Amino acid sequence: MKATYDAVIVGGGLLGSAIGFGLARRGLRCAILDEGDIAYRAARGNFGLVWVQSKGIGFPVYADWTMRSSELWPEFAEDLSERTGLSLHYARSGGVDICLSEEEFKERAAKMTTLTSHQNGKFRHEMLSRSDLAALLPGLGPDVVGGSFSPHDGHVNPLYLMRAMQQAFTRLGGEIIVDARVHEISRAGGDFVLGTKRQSVTAAKLVLAAGLGNKVLAPMVGLDQPVHPLKGQILVSERLDNFLKIPTTPVRQTGEGTVLIGNSHEDAGFDLRSTPGVMKTIADRARRTFPWLARARIVRCWSALRVMTPDGLPIYDRSETMPGAFAASCHSGVTLAAAHSLDFANYVAEGTLGNELTGLSARRFDV
Ligand SMILES: Cc1cc2nc3c(=O)[nH]c(=O)nc-3n(C[C@H](O)[C@H](O)[C@H](O)COP(=O)(O)OP(=O)(O)OC[C@H]3O[C@@H](n4cnc5c(N)ncnc54)[C@H](O)[C@@H]3O)c2cc1C
Secondary structure (H helix, E strand, O other), X not given: OEXXXXXXXXXXXXXXXXXXXXXXXXXXXXEXXXXXXXXXXXXXXXXXXXXXXOOOOOOHHHHHHHHHHHHHHHHHHHHHHHHHOOOOOOEOOOEEEEEOOHHHHHHHHHHHHHHHHHOOOOOOOEEXXXXXXXXXXXXXXXXXXXXXXXXOOEEOOHHHHHHHHHHHHHHOOOEEEOOOOOOEEEEEOOEEEEEOOOOEEEEEEEEEOOHHHHHHHHHHHOOOOOOEEEEEEEXXXXXXXXXXXXXXXXXXXXXXXXXXXXXXXXXXXOXXXXXXXXXXXXXXXXXXXXXXXXXXXXXEEEEEEEEEOOOOOOEEEEOOOOOOEEEEEOOOOOOOHHHHHHHHHHHHHHOOXXXXXXXXXXXXXXX
């Protein structure tokens, strides 16, 4: 079987779904090819923060791109909800990074100052003392020294987000082809030909958004996506009365009432096991932040693999040797979903990348 499209996106995770939706909205006839549920997929295991206050410290280009996405998020969420009738449980509520020692507080304050200097004061935050925080976050434990609050932050249900992007994509005529691991990419008459076990797909434009799969696929179109896995573990409580209106770094409450507690950063290769030692560390920090959480029952835990780059910044590239091919990898696919769908997809449609992304090319690793 052979099918032809204007654009084909490899990977149906958060990046592929956002970019696919953006391209379909521009009127391109698109297909998303996805390996399926056995693949590593960070999109199904993340924490759901739309987070600005820790992104791009020391890297203004990334700080700006994150801020851009956070500003686009309200319009993006509204558009998705209107198109699909689905609520994403999105709120640009502001968010708090909790500090459990004076040292953490000082370190945090210094980082916030750096971030403000990158953005000429555009980035807003407040370092809140324990008593200020207590008014915002009821039930704080005695170990909490304070925290940084930023109004740019927010959160969303990442699974509803995926569902809405994919539904909006298919309503615009896009096709999602599952169980379709791309193992080969070639050129024929200026088009890309993608081989999967059941069919071959042809398209004038190609976007590689296959998460950890990008590493193997990118060289097929003259690109480099040096990504590696970084494990994160998350605990989920039973549903509780609504107590937390704004998300914090160790704990956020979902619209349904469950509390997500996380999340770790472990270099463990492709090992996806949840481990008691790490779960204990995560739970301890949450319990020190909100002591009464110790009485809540944990009903679920999981681990998932982040799509990490060597310096932690996203990678966006356009192939010089195979015009029409693009690749994108990042570890903040929730936060950046709006920028991917509204800006990056436009760049793909127009065949060029915006100047603001120049510093985020994989060429930065060519030393
Ligand atoms: C524990 C944890 C917490 C996180 N918390 C947050 C957060 O709070 N906020 C935030 O912004 N981000 C967070 N993230 C990161 C976010 O989840 C990722 O940035 C995002 O999921 C990456 O999306 P992706 O589409 O690139 O990759 P994935 O979601 O991994 O999707 C890749 C897709 O590509 C497909 N694929 C792979 N190879 C092929 C192939 N050869 N052919 C066809 N398809 C292929 C797979 O089937 C998969 O569906 C977190 C991640 C983790 C692990």
